[in-house]
Amino acid sequence: MTKYIFVTGGVLSSLGKGITSSSIATLLKHSGLNVGILKIDPYINVDPGTMSPLEHGEVFVTYDGAETDLDIGHYERFLNVDFSFKNNFTTGQVYLSVIDRERKGGYLGKTIQVIPHIVDEIKHRIKLAGEGKDILVVELGGTVGDIEGLPFLEAMREMKHEYGINRIISMHVTLIPLIRAAGELKTKPTQHSVQELRRIGITPQIIITRSEKEIPTELKNKLAMSCDVDYDCVIGAQDAKSIYQMPINFLKEGVLVPIARFLKLPELKPDMKAWDLLVKQILAPQQEVNIAFVGKYLNLKESYKSLIEALIHAGANLDTQVNIQWIDSEELEKNEEMLQKLKYVNGILVPGGFGERGIEGKMKAIQFAREQGIVFFGICLGMQLAILEFCRNVLGIKEANSMEFNPNTHEAVIYLIENFINQSGEKQIRTHTSPMGGTMRLGEYECTLKEGSKLQKAYKNQKLIKERHRHRYEANPKYQAMLEKKGMMISGKCNGLIEAIELKNHPWFVAVQFHPEFTSRLQAPNLAILEFIKQALYAKSYK
Ligand code: GLN
Numbered sequence: 001m002t003k004y005i006f007v008t009g010g011v012l013s014s015l016g017k018g019i020t021s022s023s024i025a026t027l028l029k030h031s032g033l034n035v036g037i038l039k040i041d042p043y044i045n046v047d048p049g050t051m052s053p054l055e056h057g058e059v060f061v062t063y064d065g066a067e068t069d070l071d072i073g074h075y076e077r078f079l080n081v082d083f084s085f086k087n088n089f090t091t092g093q094v095y096l097s098v099i100d101r102e103r104k105g106g107y108l109g110k111t112i113q114v115i116p117h118i119v120d121e122i123k124h125r126i127k128l129a130g131e132g133k134d135i136l137v138v139e140l141g142g143t144v145g146d147i148e149g150l151p152f153l154e155a156m157r158e159m160k161h162e163y164g165i166n167r168i169i170s171m172h173v174t175l176i177p178l179i180r181a182a183g184e185l186k187t188k189p190t191q192h193s194v195q196e197l198r199r200i201g202i203t204p205q206i207i208i209t210r211s212e213k214e215i216p217t218e219l220k221n222k223l224a225m226s227c228d229v230d231y232d233c234v235i236g237a238q239d240a241k242s243i244y245q246m247p248i249n250f251l252k253e254g255v256l257v258p259i260a261r262f263l264k265l266p267e268l269k270p271d272m273k274a275w276d277l278l279v280k281q282i283l284a285p286q287q288e289v290n291i292a293f294v295g296k297y298l299n300l301k302e303s304y305k306s307l308i309e310a311l312i313h314a315g316a317n318l319d320t321q322v323n324i325q326w327i328d329s330e331e332l333e334k335n336e337e338m339l340q341k342l343k344y345v346n347g348i349l350v351p352g353g354f355g356e357r358g359i360e361g362k363m364k365a366i367q368f369a370r371e372q373g374i375v376f377f378g379i380c381l382g383m384q385l386a387i388l389e390f391c392r393n394v395l396g397i398k399e400a401n402s403m404e405f406n407p408n409t410h411e412a413v414i415y416l417i418e419n420f421i422n423q424s425g426e427k428q429i430r431t432h433t434s435p436m437g438g439t440m441r442l443g444e445y446e447c448t449l450k451e452g453s454k455l456q457k458a459y460k461n462q463k464l465i466k467e468r469h470r471h472r473y474e475a476n477p478k479y480q481a482m483l484e485k486k487g488m489m490i491s492g493k494c495n496g497l498i499e500a501i502e503l504k505n506h507p508w509f510v511a512v513q514f515h516p517e518f519t520s521r522l523q524a525p526n527l528a529i530l531e532f533i534k535q536a537l538y539a540k541s542y543k
Contacts, residue, residue: 002036002130003167003263006156007139008204010174010193015210016246017173018071020237021139022078023246024171027256028135029079030247030270036133037075038126039068039088041141042148046092049434057302061470061518062087065432065443071139073306073518077313078247080521086129091148094121114151122155135263144172145196157201166264172197172204173237176211176219185211187223194227206233206258214238233258242282242312244522248272278316278522288321289536292345294329294365296358301326307351307379310520314533317525322533329358332365342368347536352380352471352515356405363389370509375539377532378511380471383501384414386511387475387483394486395479404473414473417441420497424477428495441469447499447514453491454502454510458531465492467514474498475513508535 005024009017021037029035041048048056049067060073066085075083098121102112110117130136140156142149160168174190190209197204207229209215220234227234235253240246247270256268291311295304308324315322325345332338342348348369350362362382366389369376378386384402391400391413402414412419417431418439432442444466449456451463459465475498480490483501492500492512503509512528520526 001167002127002133003135003169003265004126004130004159004163005135005137005169005171005259005263007137007171007173008144008153008197008202009140009142010144010172010197011189012175013143015173015175016237016243017139017141018074019243019246020171020173020208020250021071021137022074023250024255024259025075025135025137026078026247026275027251027270027272028137028259028268029081030272030275031256031268033134033265033268034132035079036129036136037079037083037087037139038129038136039071039075039139039141040122040126040152041069041088041090042146042152043090043141044092044095044148045090046096046435047088047090050436053303058305059470060306061442061468061515063444063466063468067442067470069141070302070305073309074243076519077306077309077521078244080523086125089125091151094118094125094151097121115154118151119155119158122151123159126155126159144193150200153197153200153202160202165262169206169259169262170197170202170204171206171208173208173210176209176215178212185213185215185219187219187226190223191226203228205229205262206235206255208235208237208255210237210239212239230258242279244275244279244282244312244316248276248279274523281319282312282316285315285321286319287537288323289315289347289533289540290323290325290345291347291349291533291536292327292342292365293324294327294332294348294350294362296329296353304351306515306517306520307349310517310526310529311533313520313522313525314530316522317530318533318537320533320537327365329361329365332361333358339364339368342374343372345374346540347375347377347532349532350376350378350382350385350511352382354381354404359385359405363392367393370503370506373507375507375532375535376509376511377529379517380469380513380515383511383513384473384475386509387479387488387498387501388413390483390486390488391479394488395482402473413476413479415476416472417474420474420476424496426495429497438472440472441474444468445494445499445514447492447494449500450489450491450493453489453500454508454531455491455500455512455528458510459527467512467516468518469514471513475501507539508532 007021025035025037047067058070059067064084068088215236223234224231235255311322391397399411400413401409487504491502500512516526516528
């Protein structure tokens with residue numbers, strides 16, 4: 001008998017509904033409940049896989065290879081649970097399956113309509129995500145009042161009708177703006193958005209009020225009266241320094257009291273001790289380390305969300321503040337002085353990416369790290385470029401290239417996964433064909449680590465690890481012997497594919513084909529990223 005907490009947003013977007021949902025779910029999990037969480041996106045795209053990172057931010061990849069909204073990343077980071085394709089769906093997916101069923105005659109000649117057919121499909125998917133859970137937190141993307149969000153609100157209304165009030169809570173996240181000139185917090189937009197919800201038959205029971213300043217009790221009481229909720233149901237969500245403070249802030253605001261009352265649960269007493277300590281170490285760390293982050297799209301850091309969070313996790317667990325120095329790879333191409341600045345950082349990070357823009361700058365940073373003995377970590381494209389740089393500047397293969405940048409290159413050091421499969425005859429590798437026709441590796445794959453490698457040490461001497469992928473290109477094993485001869489070790493493999501490299505004569509120069517950031521959680525930081533920060537700290541200590 002799963003119970004449901006629906007989280008809607010009012011007034012405007014980007015209010016932190018994802019963080020609110022994750023925080024509430026975290027408190028419930030730490031109270032001993034089996035909690036699931038689901039994000040529903042009202043856009044028509046089937047998934048964000050084909051959207052530009054400038055448009056949508058990061059595409060988060062689940063272990064089972066779903067390309068999902070970045071909020072799923074927050075869910076995993078907060079809850080320390082692996083979610084799957086079932087934990088995110090879009091309007092596009094709902095319509096696709098209804099139309100597909102209609103084409104196959106699944107509706108026996110009926111006229112297909114938003115109500116009941118689309119709404120039934122939505123309810124089916126919500127129930128599927130809730131299967132086996134005590135509580136499912138359902139986050140509805142968008143803002144109340146959006147046309148495309150209506151079928152989802154209708155699904156929620158109908159579920160309340162079906163299941164009764166003890167199994168469903170409606171929680172509304174809204175903004176209480178501060179009018180600076182008057183120094184006043186304003187409740188009117190919230191009243192309007194609650195009215196809008198009530199107009200379509202939904203009465204929110206708990207109101208989460210996002211604001212810059214603390215909301216005084218009188219104002220909360222006024223809101224409770226005007227929005228017709230209990231006095232203990234107006235919960236403050238004041239801006240915080242770290243998103244990881246939010247579960248603790250919500251607990252202090254007493255959010256679990258009405259949740260337990262409405263859902264007929266015994267008193268909820270979450271154990272947040274370990275969490276609390278990590279948050280303290282984020283807010284007041286003992287030491288700091290400087291990391292150069294060499295990427296593009298730096299104006300939109302949302303596209304590196306998981307990696308930025310993974311650095312925070314590593315920092316929290318090492319009681320260290322990780323200062324990120326954003327280095328625009330295109331700038332680095334033109335500006336020699338900027339390259340020299342890299343001397344003063346404790347570690348250089350080259351993240352994943354697509355396309356040719358900025359790659360020469362990234363390679364300059366890689367060469368600098370290699371030649372100057374600076375701690376280096378490369379991820380996905382970062383590993384491909386580390387191999388290219390080595391081929392060009394150490395092995396002297398000047399033409400060395402990736403087929404991503406030159407499909408006709410004669411020295412295809414990085415080539416398509418299809419080339420690997422055709423040449424090696426390897427049948428074991430699971431691939432995914434994208435709607436645009438590209439073949440990719442997506443989701444979790446095993447990686448065998450080389451005995452005695454730095455990477456194996458980072459992973460606590462495990463022989464076999466699992467990490468997630470999202471890429472089309474692979475390092476060509478034809479070059480392996482040449483790389484090894486000159487000191488580049490292949491430290492990770494999967495069915496003959498090169499998954500990780502490192503340099504023998506360097507303090508710590510490691511790069512991986514997978515995306516370690518997707519498995520990093522506050523309470524379980526990714527071990528490769530943790531080791532990178534540890535090594536940067538160590539480098540700082542003897543500088
Ligand atoms: N563009 C590269 C590829 O598709 C790397 C992708 C990535 O960094 N995620 O293989």
